[in-house]
Amino acid sequence: MPVVSRSNGSAGAAVAGAEPHRPLTRHYAAPAERSGFVRDLFNGTAADYDRINGVFSLGTGGWYRREALRRAGLARGQRLLDVAVGTGLVAAEAARVLGDPAAVTGLDLSEGMLAEARRRLGDGVRLVQARAEALPVADRSVDFVSMGYALRHVADLGVAFAEYRRVLRPGGRVLLLEIGRPEGRVAQAALKAYLGRVVPALCRWTAPRRRAGQLMDYYWDTIEACVPAETILRHLRGANFADVRCDTALGVFKAYSGRRPLADDDAA
Numbered sequence: 001m002p003v004v005s006r007s008n009g010s011a012g013a014a015v016a017g018a019e020p021h022r023p024l025t026r027h028y029a030a031p032a033e034r035s036g037f038v039r040d041l042f043n044g045t046a047a048d049y050d051r052i053n054g055v056f057s058l059g060t061g062g063w064y065r066r067e068a069l070r071r072a073g074l075a076r077g078q079r080l081l082d083v084a085v086g087t088g089l090v091a092a093e094a095a096r097v098l099g100d101p102a103a104v105t106g107l108d109l110s111e112g113m114l115a116e117a118r119r120r121l122g123d124g125v126r127l128v129q130a131r132a133e134a135l136p137v138a139d140r141s142v143d144f145v146s147m148g149y150a151l152r153h154v155a156d157l158g159v160a161f162a163e164y165r166r167v168l169r170p171g172g173r174v175l176l177l178e179i180g181r182p183e184g185r186v187a188q189a190a191l192k193a194y195l196g197r198v199v200p201a202l203c204r205w206t207a208p209r210r211r212a213g214q215l216m217d218y219y220w221d222t223i224e225a226c227v228p229a230e231t232i233l234r235h236l237r238g239a240n241f242a243d244v245r246c247d248t249a250l251g252v253f254k255a256y257s258g259r260r261p262l263a264d265d266d267a268a
C-alpha cells in the first residue's frame with residue numbers, strides 16, 4: 001500500500017489527562033465505565049471479529065500489517081510485544097516476519113479475544129490478559145511494541161505510551177496502526193457513511209449477532225471523536241520517543257511510529 005503523506009508533528013511535551021476521545025455517553029454513562037464497556041464489547045464480538053474486520057478493513061488485512069511492521073524496522077532476532085492482540089492479526093504477521101512465534105507476546109484485556117488469538121496463533125505465542133496502561137512486562141525487555149487499531153480504546157494515551165517506552169530497550173521501536181478521519185468534508189462524509197451505515201448493515205447481515213452492529217457503531221463514534229494525528233504525535237514525544245512520525249495511506253490508514261532513544265535516562 002503506497003504511503004501518500006507523512007507528518008512528524010510539532011515538538012511537544014507530556015500532556016496530562018490524555019484521553020483519545022471525549023467520553024461517549026451514547027455507549028457508557030461515565031468515563032470510569034469505559035474500560036469495562038470496551039472489554040465487554042470485545043468479549044461479545046470476539047467470535048465475529050475476523051468476519052467484521054474482513055468487511056471494514058478495505059483489503060488492508062494481513063499484508064498491510066506485515067508491511068507496516070517491516071517498514072517500522074521489525075527484523076529477525078527481535079522480541080515483540082503486541083498490545084491489544086485481539087484475534088492475533090498483527091501477532092501472526094509479526095511471527096512470520098520474525099520467523100519465531102516464541103519471540104512474540106500478545107496482550108489484551110478481553111479474554112474472549114485472547115481465546116480467538118489462541119486458536120489462530122497456536123501455543124507458540126505467549127498470550128497475557130492485561131491492559132495497555134499497566135503492562136506486566138519487565139523494563140527494557142522487548143525490542144518492538146506494536147498495537148493495531150486499539151489506540152482509540154485506551155483510557156489515557158500518555159499512560160499507555162509511557163508504558164511502551166518503559167518496556168522497550170533503548171533503541172527499540174513502537175508502531176501503532178490506526179484508522180483516522182480523512183481530511184476534507186466529502187471524504188469524511190464518505191467514510192462516515194461507509195463505516196457508520198454500510199459496514200454495520202453488512203455486519204448485521206454477515207454476523208447477525210446484535211453486538212457486531214454495536215461494535216461498528218462504537219467503532220465509527222470513536223474514529224469521529226478521536227484526537228487528531230498531531231495530538232497523538234505530541235503524546236508520543238511527551239513520552240520521550242524520538243523519530244516520531246505518522247505515515248498515512250489512502251487518507252485514513254495511519255501508522256504512528258517512534259524509537260526509544262539509545263542514550264536516554266528514565267528521569268527524562
Ligand SMILES: C[S@@+](CC[C@H](N)C(=O)[O-])C[C@H]1O[C@@H](n2cnc3c(N)ncnc32)[C@H](O)[C@@H]1O
Binds near residue numbers: 042
Ligand atoms: C479492534 S481490536 C484490534 C485487534 C488487532 N490488534 C487487530 O489488528 O485486528 C481492538 C482490541 O483492543 C483490545 N483493547 C481495548 N482496550 C484495551 C486496553 N486498554 N488494553 C489492552 N487491550 C485493549 C480489545 O479487547 C480488542 O481486542
